[in-house]
Amino acid sequence: MIKWIVNFSSWVNAQRSFVKALNGWLALCLNYKAEEIVDGVPPYSPGRVGAPLVFVICNSWSQAMDRISEKEVVTSMQALVSTIQKLSEQQNVEQAEQILAARERERWNKILERKTLEINKEADALNKKLALVPGRQSLLPSARTYQEHLLEASSLQTSLGRVVQALESFASNCLRAFEETLRHSEEQRSSRENAKVS
Incomplete structure (x- = not known):
């Protein structure tokens, strides 16, 4: 993005320099001598001295390029670059937070899996003990039942x-x-x- 700003500014300056050089070269081709007036030297005007149209156009183009400023464009480009950099930094922070959250979630999932296995083992052991007591059915679901519940509870x-x-x-x-x-x-x-x- 910064290259974009530099290239734009260089392009405008190159165009301005080219037109000034061309206008200067064309001015040398005219046998034009500035007239002295009371207020100072009058501005160069190929149209007043009867120069061909290409001289007039080139002079007008050179004056227009002198009036044009790329500063506002460059400033807005810099603001855009600044905004993009801030957004990029914010996105990087958010991604880092998401990565940390994913790691934390993964850690908790592993802990929960271990706890689930422990509970399943305890439930199976208790069911086996309860099965030995006459007239009592298993009160706790088996490990297989827990797994079925986990699959069913998808959301x-x-x-x-x-x-x-x-x-x-x-x-x-x-x-x-x-x-x-x-x-x-x-x-x-x-x-x-x-x-x-x-």
Whole structure:
């Protein structure tokens, strides 16, 4: 990008220098002598001395190039380069943060995998122990069941929805159990009060 600015500025200066040199060379071809006037030397004007059109055009082009300034363009190019550099730096920082986050995520995934394996082993061991107790079924899912759940819970939304549904079911079961306990305790209290009265 910086080369772009340098090349643009060089191109404008080369064009300006070329036109000045051409105009100077053409001016030498005219036998023109500047007239003395009271206010100073009048500006060179090939049209006033009857020079061919190419002399007039070249002189006009040279004067136009003197009036044109590339400064605003160069300044805006520099601002663009500065903006791009800032964006590039910001992008580099963001990429570095993403790389760090990915590494951290990978580290946590490995930890979670280890913990999952430990839980699966513990669940299998407990299931084996519970299988030995007569009349008891396994309360914990097997390692295979955990893996099936991991595959089924493919998205955060699905997993979260399942957690909420499970919590709702659990809360409903708890409420029923508490209501039954309350009803049973009220029955017991009323039967005791009736026994005292009798």
